[in-house]
Amino acid sequence: MPKLTSQQQYNIEQVAATMAIEDMPLTERAYKHLVQQATGEKTADQIAEEIKKEYQNG
Template sequence: MEMTTEQEYHVKQVAATMALSDMPLTREAHQNLVDVATGAKTSEEVIAEIKAKYGEADGDAM
């Protein structure tokens, strides 16, 4: 899906903020932002994919 000018602006703002915080986005993270911005995926879907890929934390680390 193509992004609107406003969606593109917001994704670039997030990417810039992360880079300024010394946490540049990976290609996958950038694509997830684009997917959520365009409505291709919900944030819940992205979270579920990340949990499936890396395993859900058991919560005992804190």
């Protein structure tokens, strides 16, 4: 997994905390996607397309 800056880590922790408050804790997969987006490895659109393809193909 790519190395995160302290700001990137903070941002992801904030997302995780917000989701937890809403009783929707992050899955490992969701955390991985946030890291990929934060580091520029993938865009949100790329991640969304991968998820769509996964569910279209069963």
